[in-house]
Amino acid sequence: MHNHDFGSAEQLAAYLGLIPVERQSGSSVLGRARMSKAGPARIRAVLYMAAVVGTRYNPHVKAVYERLLARGKSKMSSLGAAMRKLVHLCFGVIKTQQPYQHDYLKNA
Numbered sequence: 001m002h003n004h005d006f007g008s009a010e011q012l013a014a015y016l017g018l019i020p021v022e023r024q025s026g027s028s029v030l031g032r033a034r035m036s037k038a039g040p041a042r043i044r045a046v047l048y049m050a051a052v053v054g055t056r057y058n059p060h061v062k063a064v065y066e067r068l069l070a071r072g073k074s075k076m077s078s079l080g081a082a083m084r085k086l087v088h089l090c091f092g093v094i095k096t097q098q099p100y101q102h103d104y105l106k107n108a
Contacts, residue, residue, distance in 0.1 A: 013087045017039040047086055048083060065082045
């Protein structure tokens, strides 16, 4: 296991391969964006299942997922955003050393 120090939740999400990457060739953008899938696939697999459950039971994750679906995003793309939201929530808990608060709705 490697020791990584991440300064932000965005850096952690990028390491886990949860950032959207545009498919492009030259100056034209071809196709939909996809997840970068860099980093450990096993952690992404665990986050995927956690995000599936989170879209039903966690108010923060559910809000992100439903907002993107309402905007016409695909279920898979919305689940990717839900996975990133979970990473951000976990990062916040570890960084602040405070327990998760489900009723805390800043930037939900």
